[in-house]
Amino acid sequence: MNNQRTITLIQPNNRDSEPPLANRYMLSQLSIPVLSKNILQEKIFRLTLSSAYISQRAKPGNFVHIRVGSTGNPLLRRPFSIHSVDISKSRFDILFRVVGKGTELLSQANPGEVLDILGPIGNSFILPPKSKEVMLVAGGMGIAPLWFLFTHMLAKGFDPSRITFLFGAKNKRELLYLEKFKKSKVKLLVTTDDGSLGSKGLVTEAFLKDIIGGNRDHQNLAVYSCGPEMMLARMSDLAKEYGFSCQVSLETNMACGVGACWGCVVKLSDGTYQRVCADGPVFDAQKINFSKIA
């Protein structure tokens, strides 16, 4: 059983039911064992963690904040999107690429080790009406939260033939889960930077080609995206230009991860600021001022 203590915070969560932004809830600090570690590709890891508490509460878009070392170095926790959950087995996954000291340390965690984790944190993607055409646009490790959203939609009875998944990566080795995508019967479009699989080039341009060439009703699109910041900036521009709804999950460095330090703010188009950890990480792409981020 997880050791658990609770911390009371001002925290918005879960827009499925549209609670007030300053909804107060109990955030849990948990001691969670690692169940398994999979190396999916060079430097890309998937950790499976044992927690009934998180698996039962997590919604697509939520993240966990993990203390990656036991020595206080690095001092700050690292945020990771929840990548999938299995409620029946009381476990959830995170997916990450090793990009620095924090992720390097986490990649060394082995089954049986216990991690100090806060979560689940943050808001979640708002599901569209089933009449909408869904497009999921992932760049690189942006697949992490979108895979959870995708599988959640299928579990909720969304028709896979009305879902298009666009996935861009550096090369074909980093295009994860291709077999699973095939089995799901979703329409999958892939791009790679080096042209080793799918179209060569940016996933945003494949998306643009599809929504223009596909003669789609832009008003009927529900688009979800996660990936590098410049990619999301492009998605935001396209959402404004073509008038489709687009929710993006932002990734940024976080200190407290719980809304207290204002170290993770993003500027909105109306000039106000919001915290990625506490007001996001999911935002309406049209409302973010990406030029200020860039």
Ligand code: FES
């Ligand atoms: Fe402290 Fe977001 S990381 S407010």
